[in-house]
Amino acid sequence: MKFLPVSENDRAEMLRAIGAPSVEALFASIPEPVRREPVLPDPLSEIEIRRLMGSLAAKNANARDSAFFLGAGLYNHYVSAIADQMLYRAEWLTSYTPYQPEVSQGTLQSIFEFQTHICLLTGLDVANASLYEGASALVEALLMAERVVRGRRRAVLSRSIHPEYRETVRTYFANLGLEIVEVPLSPAGTTDAAALEAAVDDATFAVAVQSPNFYGMVEDWAAGSSAARRRGALSVAVVAEAASLALLVPPGAGGADIACGEAQSLGVPMHNGGPILGFLSCRAEHQRQIPGRLAGQTHDAEGRRAFCLTLSTREQHIRREKATSNICTNQGLMALASNIHMSLLGKHGMREVALQSHAKAEYLKGEIAKRPGYRLPYPGPTFNEFLVEAPEPAAGLLARLAGRGILAGVPLSRFGGEENRFLVAVTEMNTREEMDRLAAALGEA
Amino acid sequence: MSVELEEKGASLGDRLHPEPRSEPLVFERSGEGKVGYSLPPLDVPAIVAIPQSLLRREIEGETEISEVEVARHFTRLSRLNFSIDQALYPLGSCTMKHNPRTNEEVARLPGFAAAHPLAPEEVSQGALELAWRLEQVLIELTGLSRVTLQPSAGAQGELAGILMIRAALARDGNPRRLVLIPDSAHGTNPASAHFAGYKVRELKSNARGTLDLHVLDEAMTEDVAALMLTVPNTLGIFENQILEVARVVHAKGGYLYCDGANFNSFVGVAKPGLMGIDVMHMNLHKTFSTPHGGGGPGSGPVAVTAKLAPYLPRPTVERRPDGTFALDYDRPDSIGRLRTFLGNYGMFVRALAYICAYGNRIGEVARGAVLNANYIRAGLTGVYHLKYDAPSMHEVVFSDKKQAESGIQAMDIAKRLMDYGFHPPTISFPLIVHGALMIEPTETEGKAGLDAFLSAMRAIAREAEEDPEIIRKAPHTTPVRRVDEVAAARNLVLRWRPGGAGGGAR
Numbered sequence: 001m002k003f004l005p006v007s008e009n010d011r012a013e014m015l016r017a018i019g020a021p022s023v024e025a026l027f028a029s030i031p032e033p034v035r036r037e038p039v040l041p042d043p044l045s046e047i048e049i050r051r052l053m054g055s056l057a058a059k060n061a062n063a064r065d066s067a068f069f070l071g072a073g074l075y076n077h078y079v080s081a082i083a084d085q086m087l088y089r090a091e092w093l094t095s096y097t098p099y100q101p102e103v104s105q106g107t108l109q110s111i112f113e114f115q116t117h118i119c120l121l122t123g124l125d126v127a128n129a130s131l132y133e134g135a136s137a138l139v140e141a142l143l144m145a146e147r148v149v150r151g152r153r154r155a156v157l158s159r160s161i162h163p164e165y166r167e168t169v170r171t172y173f174a175n176l177g178l179e180i181v182e183v184p185l186s187p188a189g190t191t192d193a194a195a196l197e198a199a200v201d202d203a204t205f206a207v208a209v210q211s212p213n214f215y216g217m218v219e220d221w222a223a224g225s226s227a228a229r230r231r232g233a234l235s236v237a238v239v240a241e242a243a244s245l246a247l248l249v250p251p252g253a254g255g256a257d258i259a260c261g262e263a264q265s266l267g268v269p270m271h272n273g274g275p276i277l278g279f280l281s282c283r284a285e286h287q288r289q290i291p292g293r294l295a296g297q298t299h300d301a302e303g304r305r306a307f308c309l310t311l312s313t314r315e316q317h318i319r320r321e322k323a324t325s326n327i328c329t330n331q332g333l334m335a336l337a338s339n340i341h342m343s344l345l346g347k348h349g350m351r352e353v354a355l356q357s358h359a360k361a362e363y364l365k366g367e368i369a370k371r372p373g374y375r376l377p378y379p380g381p382t383f384n385e386f387l388v389e390a391p392e393p394a395a396g397l398l399a400r401l402a403g404r405g406i407l408a409g410v411p412l413s414r415f416g417g418e419e420n421r422f423l424v425a426v427t428e429m430n431t432r433e434e435m436d437r438l439a440a441a442l443g444e445a
Numbered sequence: 446m447s448v449e450l451e452e453k454g455a456s457l458g459d460r461l462h463p464e465p466r467s468e469p470l471v472f473e474r475s476g477e478g479k480v481g482y483s484l485p486p487l488d489v490p491a492i493v494a495i496p497q498s499l500l501r502r503e504i505e506g507e508t509e510i511s512e513v514e515v516a517r518h519f520t521r522l523s524r525l526n527f528s529i530d531q532a533l534y535p536l537g538s539c540t541m542k543h544n545p546r547t548n549e550e551v552a553r554l555p556g557f558a559a560a561h562p563l564a565p566e567e568v569s570q571g572a573l574e575l576a577w578r579l580e581q582v583l584i585e586l587t588g589l590s591r592v593t594l595q596p597s598a599g600a601q602g603e604l605a606g607i608l609m610i611r612a613a614l615a616r617d618g619n620p621r622r623l624v625l626i627p628d629s630a631h632g633t634n635p636a637s638a639h640f641a642g643y644k645v646r647e648l649k650s651n652a653r654g655t656l657d658l659h660v661l662d663e664a665m666t667e668d669v670a671a672l673m674l675t676v677p678n679t680l681g682i683f684e685n686q687i688l689e690v691a692r693v694v695h696a697k698g699g700y701l702y703c704d705g706a707n708f709n710s711f712v713g714v715a716k717p718g719l720m721g722i723d724v725m726h727m728n729l730h731k732t733f734s735t736p737h738g739g740g741g742p743g744s745g746p747v748a749v750t751a752k753l754a755p756y757l758p759r760p761t762v763e764r765r766p767d768g769t770f771a772l773d774y775d776r777p778d779s780i781g782r783l784r785t786f787l788g789n790y791g792m793f794v795r796a797l798a799y800i801c802a803y804g805n806r807i808g809e810v811a812r813g814a815v816l817n818a819n820y821i822r823a824g825l826t827g828v829y830h831l832k833y834d835a836p837s838m839h840e841v842v843f844s845d846k847k848q849a850e851s852g853i854q855a856m857d858i859a860k861r862l863m864d865y866g867f868h869p870p871t872i873s874f875p876l877i878v879h880g881a882l883m884i885e886p887t888e889t890e891g892k893a894g895l896d897a898f899l900s901a902m903r904a905i906a907r908e909a910e911e912d913p914e915i916i917r918k919a920p921h922t923t924p925v926r927r928v929d930e931v932a933a934a935r936n937l938v939l940r941w942r943p944g945g946a947g948g949g950a951r
Contacts, residue, residue: 001806003543004813005891014820014892023812026819027714029683029836034719038585043804046547053798057556059571061564064555072563073785080482082516084553087738090530091523094544097740099536099871101928102920103863105467105525107739113471116940120506126939129740132597135785164785171758171781172604175611175620175642218499249501262785272572273562273786274597275742287937293740298933300925301918304467310933316600316636317874321645326600326636333738336519343471344481344515347507356487363489381495399565410563432488 071425123252221254267341537883588718691721813888
């Protein structure tokens with residue numbers, strides 16, 4: 001077995017040193033009745049594993065072999081070769097949480113840099129080392145708000161927020177004695193400002209709005225943050241398409257107290273939905289309630305700059321049931337990839353990616369709107385994703401287009417929404433030729 | 446750097462490949478006008494159809510840097526890290542074993558890495574089949590009925606498991622109020638129980654280091670939803686009375702939750718389902734060797750009995766009678782979902798590849814891990830104090846008790862080990878061993894590596910008696926000397942700020 005470096009001879013010597021007659025004897029504390037060998041196939045060689053995985057992978061339409069317009073919280077953006085190839089380095093791939101800073105300065109400094117990028121993009125003071133993904137990041141942001149605004153029980157969530165994020169919040173909140181009030185959308189596809197204002201009361205600890213929202217619409221952070229501030233609640237800005245942060249008013253400037261969501265767009269491949277990359281940032285005054293890992297700057301015994309994990313007294317390994325979260329690890333390797341990607345694109349590249357994605361989406365919108373029977377139900381500003389209404393059920397239409405090599409969008413029926421409607425996402429990866437092909441196919445399909 | 450190298454009497458090799466000791470922040474390497482990317486020219490009209498009031502100015506402080514500098518920056522940073530591929534990384538409870546590179550390669554196939562979970566099922570059959578196959582092998586290995594792959598990591602798996610127990614009890618009329626957790630448990634256990642709405646009652650371990658059946662018997666009432674038990678526990682000791690424990694818990698209508706963080710010590714040898722365990726999470730990054738990546742991503746599938754299967758997070762992956770695969774969202778009793786999409790799918794690919802490599806010989810993983818841990822134990826017994834001497838499975842917990850007589854603590858021993866070229870063991874955990882040194886060598890270490898580690902540990906024990914100062918001032922050879930963690934918490938600097946050398950948020 002190639003992953004096992006102990007030879008037969010070594011084993012015999014080791015057993016002698018241990019004073020055990022056999023390896024089996026070391027398992028004596030496991031009761032006989034629970035022992036059982038598994039029924040599994042024979043071991044596979046590397047060649048056979050490649051063959052098996054290759055055959056499974058070949059059955060999946062994907063962004064490399066299709067004209068690709070899927071989004072809904074997971075986007076096909078450009079990732080530099082370096083951002084992936086760097087992850088193969090053993091020092092990144094095969095290390096763990098930097099509990100011992102003297103032999104983990106690489107990981108710690110990278111986390112510190114990642115935290116800085118997220119702060120600059122979101123316009124807030126402090127960011128953590130990353131969280132699992134967007135939906136659980138929203139949960140963590142809401143629970144954090146509840147700790148800051150003590151004694152209140154109600155979170156107000158706009159229905160502009162991704163339905164899987166809201167379902168995740170419901171799952172986590174179910175047994176914590178916390179309520180959720182959902183605010184409907186206006187006919188324009190954005191959060192109904194009057195309904196939002198009315199929903200926020202003195203029992204509200206957080207008001208959460210997403211922009212660009214689930215339907216792609218750009219929302220004004222100010223509506224949520226002013227409603228929150230008037231009642232002493234915290235405003236939570238949810239971002240599921242982080243490429244937008246380079247173009248749109250950042251949460252901090254829009255008055256948000258906490259920003260959270262999904263940063264997969266910034267350097268992480270789609271990975272069929274995971275691993276992706278949750279983020280959370282906040283104003284400095286709330287930093288002691290932030291969940292998850294944090295890297296901080298300090299010095300070593302000789303006075304040189306060094307980094308380490310800090311404020312760990314918030315965390316489960318110290319505080320146990322009183323911890324700010326049950327989270328243990330962050331999303332280390334994905335945060336590294338994102339740090340590399342953001343550093344490469346930098347100030348100008350992130351903006352150019354956002355501008356290209358937006359301009360291309362505007363082009364495709366125009367082309368689709370020209371197709372007979374197709375309409376754009378929400379006319380307001382969008383970033384790079386928009387809602388389309390088809391003259392027939394979208395799931396069947398999209399499956400037919402997939403058969404022709406076009407992954408044209410995500411049907412709302414996957415989320416219990418109107419069956420003729422679907423979301424179309426466009427990024428800098430899409431060409432005009434692909435978009436023309438999609439628009440033409442809608443006329444024919 | 447050259448001055449330092451000369452002071453240390455640098456060899457020619459050191460001069461050719463000097464070890465970096467520090468690296469500026471990427472923001473400090475930035476310079477106006479430099480570029481690290483290229484994009485195709487825009488092939489549509491350059492329109493911004495968003496009102497000015499909703500647009501931001503440029504991202505002040507963001508980088509301008511070339512690809513070359515980025516490549517060097519992250520390569521240099523990487524060299525400040527210790528990793529499994531260098532040497533033994535005996536971080537107890539974390540299972541730092543070799544990460545097969547085949548798994549990295551196949552996880553990056555476009556059919557997985559460039560796939561989207563909301564693509565039509567008709568064109569995603571391979572992706573669904575892989576998830577279904579992984580569930581089937583985990584069912585076989587656990588002896589339980591169904592598995593959710595959705596949780597992002599072990600801690601989220603714990604929460605999912607306790608939420609399923611709560612849903613089942615609520616369905617029977619009373620969710621109950623308490624969860625019992627031994628004092629040797631991982632901190633995530635009580636935190637997860639708390640976030641599922643339970644009060645935690647801690648159970649004191651017995652002199653063997655395991656659960657005391659009398660303590661359990663007395664604590665186990667009809668107000669207890671579950672016992673969360675780590676098997677084997679964090680001392681590396683198997684709960685040899687597991688069947689009695691299950692009987693006590695079940696007799697009062699409670700559920701037995703197993704923290705499967707240590708499944709690597711008995712995978713392929715014994716089945717949790719036969720032990721009376723109702724729910725168990727597994728850490729794919731531990732038992733099934735998906736890379737730890739400097740702290741994630743993890744993946745924490747949860748296996749459950751048939752009785753708990755209706756409560757699994759949704760969607761589940763189902764095989765239809767015609768052999769095709771589909772997602773099932775229509776699960777009315779489901780606890781809901783813990784995150785977006787299907788979970789950390791890339792980890793599913795790696796874990797299945799790993800399990801396929803072992804196939805029906807996967808018990809070799811456990812046998813190798815247990816052999817190696819016992820070899821470490823035999824080699825250090827008498828040199829370091831062993832508080833609990835019950836048989837060890839995959840890890841062994843010594844303490845600093847002997848060395849403390851010379852004023853040397855576990856932390857000092859950990860730092861000194863770095864000078865000998867090893868990552869330290871886990872220290873200060875489990876909490877029931879004062880000055881704990883929790884050593885987990887894993888099965889992917891050979892005898893030579895283990896012997897080198899034993900020599901280092903013995904040398905440090907000798908130094909503790911003869912030259913404690915060298916330990917107290919360790920490490921001496923790492924990129925930075927001992928890091929001041931107290932100062933970091935006292936004067937919080939959590940980010941770089943434009944125009945300032947590390948001015949932080951206060």
